[in-house]
Amino acid sequence: MSEEPTTRLPGPDADLASIASAQRLDRYLVELASLTEGGVETVVGLLVAGIVVVGRIVSEEEIARKLDEHLESVIEMTAAASSSDPDGWAKLRDDVVGKHLQGVAERREARQRMISRYSAEFGDAQVSPTEMPEDLARDVIADHNRVAVTLAEAHVFPPGSPEPLKTGVMRIDLRQVGGWWIVPTDPETHSASFNYPGLGQTG
Numbered sequence: 232m233s234e235e236p237t238t239r240l241p242g243p244d245a246d247l248a249s250i251a252s253a254q255r256l257d258r259y260l261v262e263l264a265s266l267t268e269g270g271v272e273t274v275v276g277l278l279v280a281g282i283v284v285v286g287r288i289v290s291e292e293e294i295a296r297k298l299d300e301h302l303e304s305v306i307e308m309t310a311a312a313s314s315s316d317p318d319g320w321a322k323l324r325d326d327v328v329g330k331h332l333q334g335v336a337e338r339r340e341a342r343q344r345m346i347s348r349y350s351a352e353f354g355d356a357q358v359s360p361t362e363m364p365e366d367l368a369r370d371v372i373a374d375h376n377r378v379a380v381t382l383a384e385a386h387v388f389p390p391g392s393p394e395p396l397k398t399g400v401m402r403i404d405l406r407q408v409g410g411w412w413i414v415p416t417d418p419e420t421h422s423a424s425f426n427y428p429g430l431g432q433t434g
Contacts, residue, residue, distance in 0.1 A: 286382030295331035
């Protein structure tokens with residue numbers, strides 16, 4: 232019994248999928264975001280809607296953890312101020328808290344399955360999505376087109392402000408980035424550091 236032919240992703244569909252996945256994003260920034268899965272973090276400066284933002288690109292796990300912590304705190308404070316249905320608040324907490332980190336873990340596992348499948352079928356070869364099985368092609372296109380990055384220890388420099396706004400974790404939409412640069416690494420400490428008006432030296 233012969234095997235059924237593998238369905239391929241047609242060229243026009245691949246183009247549409249690429250556009251829908253914002254494939255025209257700066258591939259170098261997307262690559263830096265991908266490297267965080269392996270523990271490689273880079274400090275960058277971003278020009279976002281005319282505002283300079285400097286921070287360390289980290290895994291989306293950082294923003295997921297912050298979201299879970301925030302939701303847990305809000306639910307606990309709201310429940311403490313409410314005298315009704317304590318079981319309902321407890322159920323809400325169980326249903327919500329931890330879901331963002333769980334989602335990151337699930338996406339990471341799915342990505343590893345996709346990488347393993349690609350390697351099994353094509354090895355180290357660079358293959359066009361139109362030459363892949365349709366479902367694998369769509370997964371590869373989606374993986375290559377992250378539309379946001381997470382910055383840790385972010386410094387935001389609003390126009391006219393002498394001092395930056397500082398935040399532990401910040402999410403940036405890559406479609407809003409007009410320019411970017413890698414912050415130099417200090418040759419003595421081997422850590423990223425930079426000088427910026429109002430900020431001084433940061434390691």
